[in-house]
Amino acid sequence: MLSTAIFIATVLVCVSMFLNLWRVFKGPSRPDRILALDTMYINSIALIILFGIASSTTLYFEAALLIAMLGFVSTAAMCKYILRGDLIE
């Protein structure tokens, strides 16, 4: 039952990553693309967690934590850059 649930969850998260990718390509404005990239890194954390459950190790949580922190910093930096035209004033 658990392996079936992991399979279904992985398929759903992969479909949502493709939807985000479509928004990255189409997005009419730059904030749309930043929002889609932000959602993509959160979905990649979900994929890493599911892979860690499927291979029953706790080795991947540090990678997920690193992606979470660096993703937030990169989103904040991109917002700041297109808001003010500069990162450190």
Place this chain on the structure above:
Amino acid sequence: MEFWIELAVSVLLVAGAIFVLVGSLGLVKLPDFYTRLHGPTKATTLGMGCLLVGSMTLVTNQQGYLSLHELLITLFLLITAPVTAHMLAKTALHHKLDIAEKTEDKALAKRARERLNP
């Protein structure tokens, strides 16, 4: 592993994945940027919370000790999602993105845009 724990973890994983999918569907389907901001910041964060709590329950039962890594990631996502949404909304106001026709009180957007220090 007990049957009930496996059932609970399976339900949490599938529910979390469905919430993540609903967030991305909102990102694709909704009409303008300000409404699109709602999907990823609320539904996706809730879905990630479900997935990580399911993973925490499973690891705690498999390894025999309390595993708190996932709670750390959940907490971090819960803290950073509103900050990201606020910065993106400010950026969109500054760039004068189109607002959907049905939006009420559009004058407020103009007033927020014309404040001195964005």
